[in-house]
Amino acid sequence: MTTTDWPLWEVFVRSRRGLSHTHAGSLHAPDAELALRNARDLYTRRGEGVSIWVVPSSAITASSPDEKDPFFEPTADKPYRHPTFYEIPEGVQHL
Amino acid sequence: MATAAAHETARSQPSGAPESADDSTAEFQRAFDAAVAADERIEPRDWMPDGYRATLIRQIAQHAHSEIIGMQPEANWITRAPSLRRKAILMAKVQDEAGHGLYLYSAAETLGTSRDELLDKLHSGRQKYSSIFNYPTLTWADVGAIGWLVDGAAITNQVPLCRCSYGPYARAMVRICKEESFHQRQGYELLLALSKGTPEQHEMAQDAVNRWWWPSLMMFGPPDDESQHSAQSMAWKIKRHSNDELRQRFVDICVPQAESLGLTLPDPDLKWNEERGHYDFGPIDWSEFWEVLKGNGPCNEQRLSRRRRAHEEGAWVREAAAAYAAKHTTGGPGRQSDVDGTTGAHHAANANGENVNGETGAKRA
Ligand SMILES: [Fe+2]
Ligand SMILES: [Fe+2]
Numbered sequence: 001m002t003t004t005d006w007p008l009w010e011v012f013v014r015s016r017r018g019l020s021h022t023h024a025g026s027l028h029a030p031d032a033e034l035a036l037r038n039a040r041d042l043y044t045r046r047g048e049g050v051s052i053w054v055v056p057s058s059a060i061t062a063s064s065p066d067e068k069d070p071f072f073e074p075t076a077d078k079p080y081r082h083p084t085f086y087e088i089p090e091g092v093q094h095l
Numbered sequence: 096m097a098t099a100a101a102h103e104t105a106r107s108q109p110s111g112a113p114e115s116a117d118d119s120t121a122e123f124q125r126a127f128d129a130a131v132a133a134d135e136r137i138e139p140r141d142w143m144p145d146g147y148r149a150t151l152i153r154q155i156a157q158h159a160h161s162e163i164i165g166m167q168p169e170a171n172w173i174t175r176a177p178s179l180r181r182k183a184i185l186m187a188k189v190q191d192e193a194g195h196g197l198y199l200y201s202a203a204e205t206l207g208t209s210r211d212e213l214l215d216k217l218h219s220g221r222q223k224y225s226s227i228f229n230y231p232t233l234t235w236a237d238v239g240a241i242g243w244l245v246d247g248a249a250i251t252n253q254v255p256l257c258r259c260s261y262g263p264y265a266r267a268m269v270r271i272c273k274e275e276s277f278h279q280r281q282g283y284e285l286l287l288a289l290s291k292g293t294p295e296q297h298e299m300a301q302d303a304v305n306r307w308w309w310p311s312l313m314m315f316g317p318p319d320d321e322s323q324h325s326a327q328s329m330a331w332k333i334k335r336h337s338n339d340e341l342r343q344r345f346v347d348i349c350v351p352q353a354e355s356l357g358l359t360l361p362d363p364d365l366k367w368n369e370e371r372g373h374y375d376f377g378p379i380d381w382s383e384f385w386e387v388l389k390g391n392g393p394c395n396e397q398r399l400s401r402r403r404r405a406h407e408e409g410a411w412v413r414e415a416a417a418a419y420a421a422k423h424t425t426g427g428p429g430r431q432s433d434v435d436g437t438t439g440a441h442h443a444a445n446a447n448g449e450n451v452n453g454e455t456g457a458k459r460a
Contacts (some may be wrong), residue, residue: 005210006417025267026201028210030413030420042194045187046274065140 008057009035011042013049021053029054131332136262139205147331150324151261152206153222154333159199160217160224164398166192168232169241177235184281185238191274198267205263218403226384227310229392236289236296236303242282243356244304244311244349250275251345252315260332283352290357297357304353305361312376313384315342321381346374 006028012021024043029035035054043049063071079085088095123142130137137143166189173189176182200210216222227245232238253275256268289300316322316338328334336344346365353360364377386392 006413006420008204025198025270026204027197030416031424034416034420041190042197045191045194062140065138065142 006030009039009054010057010060011035011039012053012055013039013043014051015048016050021051024048026057131260134258134260134332136265137260138262146327147261147333148206150328150331150333151264152203152208154328155199155203155206155264156208156213156216156222157224159196159203159213160222161228162192162196162199163217164224164228164402165245167398167401168228168230168394169238171232172235172238175235176238181285188242188278188281191278195271195274198270199264202261202263202267214406218399218406220390220399223388224398225314226387226392227314228398229387229395230306230310231393233306234299234303236286236299237307239282239285239289239300240303240307242278242280243286243352244282244307245314246275246278246282247349248311248314248345250279251341251348255335255341258332258335264333283356286356286358300356301358304358308361309379309383312342312346312379313381315339315345317381317384343373346376350374 011024013024014021039052259265289296319337319339362377368375
């Protein structure tokens with residue numbers, strides 16, 4: 001009677017046109033088509049979406065939490081990437 | 096860049112755990128404590144103490160099982176709902192509870208357990224579900240009393256869980272709490288209709304409230320001085336309020352609501368305490384709670400055997416779907432075959448070789 005788990009899928013939902021798909025959660029399904037149907041029933045019961053992506057969880061590559069610091073470190077010392085870094089004389093407009 | 100199985104399933108936990116160095120464990124523990132203290136969320140691939148993981152698995156599993164078993168008492172009335180409107184509402188509510196169970200199973204799985212294992216532990220009685228669902232639904236009014244009181248108590252419990260220190264659990268709770276408010280309101284509306292109906296209908300509503308009131312108060316768990324896990328869970332910020340605190344909050348909310356329903360709560364000791372700023376209420380019969388928890392409630396046997404039967408009778412559907420999938424895919428999920436449905440996002444992602452928020456090419460199925 002035991003079955004082995006169906007593969008895990010990540011579900012991404014576009015809540016309305018003009019917005020990107022956002023991660024909504026995950027679910028188990030035997031294949032992509034059923035993953036989509038299950039995702040519709042599970043994550044869009046109240047009109048939360050106009051489009052769904054399902055991605056096998058095993059296909060996602062993630063950065064690792066223990067290399068958090070070195071991995072994201074290069075961005076920390078580059079404040080000049082932000083507009084607030086620059087001093088503009090008062091009264092200058094549209095800048 | 097780590098190539099380890101990505102994402103939120105931490106099956107090969109703990110990631111980044113030291114081989115044997117006590118120093119690093121202490122360091123990980125400090126990072127964990129600091130994150131909890133700063134009200135940051137712990138995420139699946141973070142290091143966490145074994146006890147934290149085990150507590151969460153137990154709690155989330157029990158919560159998920161409660162949603163799934165909780166479908167039964169109400170589903171009992173779907174075929175006998177008094178109108179099409181009530182029937183559609185009840186079906187939507189029961190379907191929501193199934194969804195809640197699935198969100199929570201997914202959250203539990205991020206801690207390194209599997210769906211099969213969770214279901215197996217439910218079916219074999221090794222993991223519990225809320226004892227409230229071991230009471231029978233004797234009349235249609237019970238559907239109203241469950242929505243108002245049982246979902247109401249669940250909401251009181253669950254709203255603080257939206258700030259639980261474990262990210263996936265907190266996110267599941269946010270989604271669940273949004274959906275729960277309809278559950279409570281439909282129950283209240285149903286009871287109100289009966290309460291204002293014929294004397295027989297009013298009587299039926301009162302009888303249901305009489306039977307569900309005390310078990311609903313027990314849903315908050317044993318009193319603080321007898322609750323074995325409470326203190327540690329509060330320290331870990333899994334729990335934000337004690338059992339007694341939440342129970343009191345619930346009583347304070349319900350008393351005026353009962354008045355506006357035109358119904359009474361079955362407790363002669365219930366009265367406003369000016370000094371405390373809360374309602375006092377009578378003693379809870381905890382022996383009943385422990386008996387039901389031990390398996391001696393009115394419906395324990397029925398609930399579990401029905402769940403097991405549903406699982407067994409659905410086996411052929413799962414097997415057929417798996418066989419179909421095996422036949423139509425060679426490499427399982429993730430295989431790169433028919434590429435006709437690749438979205439534009441694929442190209443955007445390729446342009447600089449980065450994954451932007453998961454916007455890799457998604458296949459249309
Ligand atoms: Fe629920
Ligand atoms: Fe509910």
